[in-house]
Amino acid sequence: MKSWLAQHRQALGLALQRLAANRLDTLLAALAVGIALALPAGGQMLLANALQLARNLSATPQISVFMALDAEPKTIVEVENKIRGHAGVAGLRRLPRSETLARMKKNQGLRDVIEALPGNPFPEAFVVTPRDESPAAMEPLRNEFAKLPKVEHVQLDSAWVSRLDALLRLGRIAVWLLAALFGVGLVAITFNTIRLQVLTQRAEIEVSRLLGATDAFIRRPFYYHGALQGISGGLVAWVIVSVAALLLQAPVAEIARLYAFDFSLELPPVIQGLQLLGVAAALGWLGSALSIGRHLGD
Amino acid sequence: MIRFEHVVKRYPPGGDALADVSFAIGKGELAMIAGHSGAGKSTLLKLISAIERPTSGTVLVNGQNVGALKRQALPYLRRNLGIVFQDQKLLFDRSVFDNVMLPLALSGFQGREADRRVRAALDKVGLLARERAMPMALSGGEQQKLALARAVVNRPNLLLADEPTAHLDADTAKDVCAILREFHRVGVTLLIASYDATLFADGMTRRLTLQQGRLLS
Ligand SMILES: Nc1ncnc2c1ncn2[C@@H]1O[C@H](COP(=O)(O)OP(=O)(O)OP(=O)(O)O)[C@@H](O)[C@H]1O
Ligand SMILES: [Mg+2]
Numbered sequence: 001m002k003s004w005l006a007q008h009r010q011a012l013g014l015a016l017q018r019l020a021a022n023r024l025d026t027l028l029a030a031l032a033v034g035i036a037l038a039l040p041a042g043g044q045m046l047l048a049n050a051l052q053l054a055r056n057l058s059a060t061p062q063i064s065v066f067m068a069l070d071a072e073p074k075t076i077v078e079v080e081n082k083i084r085g086h087a088g089v090a091g092l093r094r095l096p097r098s099e100t101l102a103r104m105k106k107n108q109g110l111r112d113v114i115e116a117l118p119g120n121p122f123p124e125a126f127v128v129t130p131r132d133e134s135p136a137a138m139e140p141l142r143n144e145f146a147k148l149p150k151v152e153h154v155q156l157d158s159a160w161v162s163r164l165d166a167l168l169r170l171g172r173i174a175v176w177l178l179a180a181l182f183g184v185g186l187v188a189i190t191f192n193t194i195r196l197q198v199l200t201q202r203a204e205i206e207v208s209r210l211l212g213a214t215d216a217f218i219r220r221p222f223y224y225h226g227a228l229q230g231i232s233g234g235l236v237a238w239v240i241v242s243v244a245a246l247l248l249q250a251p252v253a254e255i256a257r258l259y260a261f262d263f264s265l266e267l268p269p270v271i272q273g274l275q276l277l278g279v280a281a282a283l284g285w286l287g288s289a290l291s292i293g294r295h296l297g298d
Numbered sequence: 299m300i301r302f303e304h305v306v307k308r309y310p311p312g313g314d315a316l317a318d319v320s321f322a323i324g325k326g327e328l329a330m331i332a333g334h335s336g337a338g339k340s341t342l343l344k345l346i347s348a349i350e351r352p353t354s355g356t357v358l359v360n361g362q363n364v365g366a367l368k369r370q371a372l373p374y375l376r377r378n379l380g381i382v383f384q385d386q387k388l389l390f391d392r393s394v395f396d397n398v399m400l401p402l403a404l405s406g407f408q409g410r411e412a413d414r415r416v417r418a419a420l421d422k423v424g425l426l427a428r429e430r431a432m433p434m435a436l437s438g439g440e441q442q443k444l445a446l447a448r449a450v451v452n453r454p455n456l457l458l459a460d461e462p463t464a465h466l467d468a469d470t471a472k473d474v475c476a477i478l479r480e481f482h483r484v485g486v487t488l489l490i491a492s493y494d495a496t497l498f499a500d501g502m503t504r505r506l507t508l509q510q511g512r513l514l515s
Contacts, residue, residue, distance in 0.1 A: 003406055006406060006408070007406055010403065010406070010408065203387075203389060203390075203391075204389055204391075206387070207387045207389060207400070208400065208404055210347075210349065210376065210381065210383070210387065211376060211377070211381070211400060211401045211404060211448075212372075212373040212374070212375070212376035212377035212379075212401065212404060212405065213373060213404040214370075214373045214404075215370075217373075217404050
């Protein structure tokens with residue numbers, strides 16, 4: 001066990017030495033790998049944020065039912081009772097038009113406009129929470145409510161949420177594709193690095209074999225080399241994504257404020273950074289394993 | 299310690315580099331392998347370290363049939379041998395010290411004790427003062443001594459030296475011979491290939507002369 005550890009420490013040391021000996025190559029490789037990884041990692045970050053946003057927005061998908069302006073109080077009560085009694089409805093909140101007016105008047109920009117209007121321009125409205133929140137279940141409800149007397153307009157608040165959902169699904173597939181593509185790229189870059197490294201180290205490899213090095217002894221430093229290159233690339237990607245997120249944070253906050261969303265761009269959590277490094281290390285290891293198998297054969 | 303039984307080595311597609319060679323060398327001997335260029339001296343040494351395998355016949359080292367060793371077993375055979383290669387095979391991208399460290403490092407031997415052994419080996423060949431030099435900065439004779447130091451740093455009990463005095467002037471060759479003798483004196487079995495039959499005129503326990511792959515008796 002102790003000698004096993006010592007062997008690996010030795011191989012790691014050797015790999016670090018070789019990386020340090022070719023600083024420029026090491027740097028360039030880390031940049032290449034880093035930029036390749038930054039795309040899927042950045043996509044993943046944006047996606048995570050969009051998901052968060054969608055989750056905030058679609059916490060309670062609702063159906064808004066607007067009555068006609070000339071609806072009698074009696075009709076309104078009838079419609080309210082009908083909807084409340086519907087089997088597909090979990091809850092109903094009535095928004096009296098007077099309250100709506102008062103609320104809107106609080107808004108500085110709207111106050112003047114509203115006061116210039118004759119009477120109350122807002123209709124009586126209900127906010128309905130359906131039992132089943134899936135778009136498929138809400139669609140028939142909307143149609144039913146639209147047929148009730150003096151109902152002017154029924155709006156599915158979930159409509160654009162489900163559109164966003166579909167977009168996010170698309171985004172997720174895109175991110176996975178990117179990740180797969182650039183993962184293969186990373187493996188290819190490492191494959192080539194190790195190929196060149198084997199060429200550079202040819203004399204050392206030959207002499208080591210003649211003096212009694214095991215295959216494992218010769219191969220181990222190359223595995224570490226590949227893994228370390230992956231990790232350094234992962235770090236570069238992490239820096240790129242974090243800097244990009246920091247730069248985007250202010251403009252995104254501004255947009256969110258304009259749209260009155262409660263939303264801010266979150267930096268990816270540290271655990272994700274570690275995952276990125278882990279995956280990059282594994283891919284680097286894989287790339288060197290493939291390369292060693294091919295270039296360090298008997 | 300070393301025993302060849304009807305060993306044939308053929309490098310395809312050429313003729314036989316060694317043809318039906320049989321001999322035995324005991325522990326503690328100082329044996330010379332003489333012969334002209336191309337006679338098969340290097341080939342004979344390579345068979346002992348299993349760098350080459352016999353086409354037929356048996357090569358026994360310490361009772362082990364090294365011609366039949368599995369690839370995975372080779373490292374353990376070679377670590378117990380000291381080898382001075384005809385072309386030295388020094389690594390020119392690392393210091394004298396690190397060249398000598400290599401055999402220790404690849405058997406997992408590191409740290410202060412390893413450093414001490416490297417310096418002891420360098421001291422024996424008179425290169426201690428040059429431990430930080432790069433091999434390129436050494437003279438031919440010093441490079442040869444460096445190759446010797448690397449061969450003995452693992453304290454092998456069998457040392458194979460292929461033309462250890464080639465390209466050296468008479469004085470330096472004498473130096474190298476003295477170092478080799480010193481190893482022999484402390485109990486190392488020596489097998490030295492050289493076209494110069496006068497080397498080790500005294501102290502030699504055996505001479506094997508090869509002629510076109512055949513052993514002259
Ligand atoms: N790898 C090889 N492939 C083909 N032929 C070889 C190989 N190695 C040696 N030979 C041939 O085998 C014969 C013996 O070669 P070897 O190197 O053993 O000679 P030697 O006695 O060491 O010569 P020198 O004194 O020049 O080093 C030579 O004819 C050589 O051409
Ligand atoms: Mg030779």
